[in-house]
Amino acid sequence: MSIHRLRRRLSLLGRDDSGLTLIEILVAMTIFGIVSVGIAAGVTASLVNVRDSRDRETALNLAASQIDLVRSVTDVFAVNDTPTATNVVVGGVTFHISRTTNWEPFSGGDGDCGSNSAGSTLQYKRVKVTVTWDGMRNTAVPAVADTLLAPNSRINDPTKGTILVHVFGPDGTDRSGIAVNAVPTPGVTGNTAAALTVTPANTDVQGCSYILKVTPGTYDVTVTKPGYIADDNKTLGSATKTVGVAQGTSASAAFQFDNAGLYSSTLAVNAAPTPGILVPTNLDLSYLSTFGNYIRPYTASAVSLHPYGDGYTVLAGKYVDSITSSQICPALDPEAWPDKLVGSTTYSGHRPIPVTAQPGQAAPVPAQVTMGVITVVLNKANGAYINAVSQSAATASGNPGCPVTMNYTFGSKVTGSSQSVTLALPWGTWKLYQGGSSTATTNQIGNSGMTPSTGTTIVKESSNAVTFDPRVAS
Template identity: 60%
Template sequence: MNIFRSLCRRLSPAARDETGLTLIEILVAMTIFAIISVGVALGVTASLVNVRDAQDRETAVNLAASQIDLVRSVDDIFTVNDLPQSKTIVVGGVTFRVDRKTNWVTNSSTTAACGADAGGNTLRYKRVNVSVSWDGMRNTDVPAMADTILAPNSRINDPTKGTILVHVIGANGSGMPGVAVNAVPTTGVSGNTAAALTVTPAATDVQGCSYILKVTPGTYDVTISKSGYISSDQSLNSATTTVGVVAGASASAGFQFDNAGLFTTNFAVNAPASPPVLLPSNLDVSYLNSYGIYVAKATTGVAKLHPFADGYTMLAGKYVDPTLPSGGCASVDPLAWPSTVVAGVTYAGQRPAPVAAAPGAAPPAAARVPMGVVTVALDVTKGKSLNAVSQATAPGTGDPGCAVGVTYSFTLTTTGNYTIALPYGSWKLYQATTTTGTTNQVGTSGMTPVNTKVVLTGSNVITFDPRGPVS
């Protein structure tokens, strides 16, 4: 307080003399002035920002209202859908972004994608929400918003007819536009009252929706199609589901359909480059992921698969769920083999790394799938077809078993040594003149394992064991 009294005395007319102010007093005065100036500047700035934000919000509200007026003027409300991306509008040097979301409301007052639900409700009206945000908005969580509901200009629900609501989504769960839609009466259904459509349904809109109105009650096959696209059950170019249409109600047909991922697989990657390994001509490959199991014939080219985000684990051979009542085939899955401990070292099977691809694209690298590899001496005079027959069990080998009988065939050309690859599990080898023959069994005494753990048992059974040291 003494310094402030001293400063006041110095500044008063009576106290003025030629001694002036000390440096400390000048610094204190400048500090006080700076504090007051900063406070005033901040207040003015905040006021200007609030004024500008209020002006921008008023502009945003007007833009939202104008967008609502536009959708209200549309004759066909089926054409009013979500905006595929934000619409930008520049007003007074400020960029505003307009977004629109729509949902059908059914007679149960519920909303769902395309109005589809399992309750068989009918479409009543469409709810439209418009939100507008802008650059520099103070509260980014509170855009300007406007809502409305749109009622059809004409009756879309006929009490004597039904409606089919088609919804197509991509691998990421978003609507898939531009997919062709059709529906035909299901054949082979006794007493089916369905009738051929008189108008071709529209392709799916930006939300992945298509609406088949005033459909004669009965059972229909609803098909979607688009070249190069594939469904979640691996149906390429088109997919079909069957729905029942009831008078005065709606039926839902939902699909997951997207541009196919382009997968390649390298088999028997544990085999050396030379001599070249021979693969079965009819080898299966199993694609595993959290959505299920898909088995197809192996190809050295590109396999088109649904682009699930978590990708696929590829296994050589035909994997069948071992929990099925009829029994399965788990031998081809390294993870199904029980771990063992030998001399303090744990041996266990490990699946190949999963591989994922974006829609319409290839993964960064091909899938790498190891197999059982062995070199065997063969005499083509005993047959030019080498057939490997899977064994249901192989006691003492650790093989989890394969209750599903599988035969893989190799084509032989000359007498000599062949390095062949087979899925993990237990096999008997035969030479014959056909791809199914079991005329001449091949003994295991002349077989040489190649980078593979092999167990040779009685009756000339060879077991390819995928387990390796993990600790």
């Protein structure tokens, strides 16, 4: 091959424009992107793991430091739950530190303020510190440290006992700052209890107070705070329970005790507005709740009651006998009356809507109390006083009956020789009387002159009794 031909061939090869195609370039870029994303994800995960490990190590150190702090406290009763978490910022990260405590009886098992069914005495206090932080990878696994605190001196004398007091509200949360005391129960034959020599501390943030080294015997334990009332609604400002203390064990006294709610009532709301409706001067109101029923005399002022979250249904009359709580008066309850069919219309009884109040506050609206209302014509010659006596179940009226006898008076109201008065009474069957005193039943009022108010149904029974029927068209 001549030099000339070789030169020409090399010149043609040098001018060749062939190279990578667009598809090849796109494929290469895609592969590079996938690899880059994987590398970036791995680097990011590694950084997150490093940061989380660093934060967890910090959290564990914070928990351990809190454990060291509580171990330095000389009085184990001063170490309690923290109501809210404490926030600490370390390295730009906010950590949340909380502490929970509980007594550990020797036989094991936790209870309110360290109590358990076995009546074991207090031995050690368990302290648990939990730390969480912002940006945790696994929020279900906080940093935790715990310890057991042993008292510096003996809590329990083996020849004596302990009273554990727990105070909480209707929502189950603890109540702090409640004064506590205990005295030997009077009237107990052979009671060996002795007066306390040290005043117990107020309840702590866990609602607990501890009465230590108590002489065995029977004690009345009382909690006190102005304006508070227990769930039995007995005494405003205090509540008492009786416990027996045995040698070498603990006794528990738990109180549901909270700032009383205030409940007012509007009477005879179902009747047409009538000026001068008379209600008994000694009328009872029954406050029904899911936890019990309570009787209070009606007054124009608000009534202080335990602030149950479900509230109270208020009925006129004595629904529960104040002496025998198992004896009730169903006639006062509209829902206790069976439905009745008149033509194509069903008549049913309905309870008033329950009213609720927050602790220490008044209910936003008064209880709407329904009653039977009638107008009667009276003669002063039969006496100036108007009195009413409840009757047992009436005949064929659907009245569910009332074994509780109620005697209500309207006072001295008859002033004219012939006078009409409008009276409001609880549901059920009644006999009305005139007489010379607030208890007189000398002259029975005939039902021939009785006229029901709009919104009230009455049934005139034999013997001049009258039944107030709460059922209305559904």
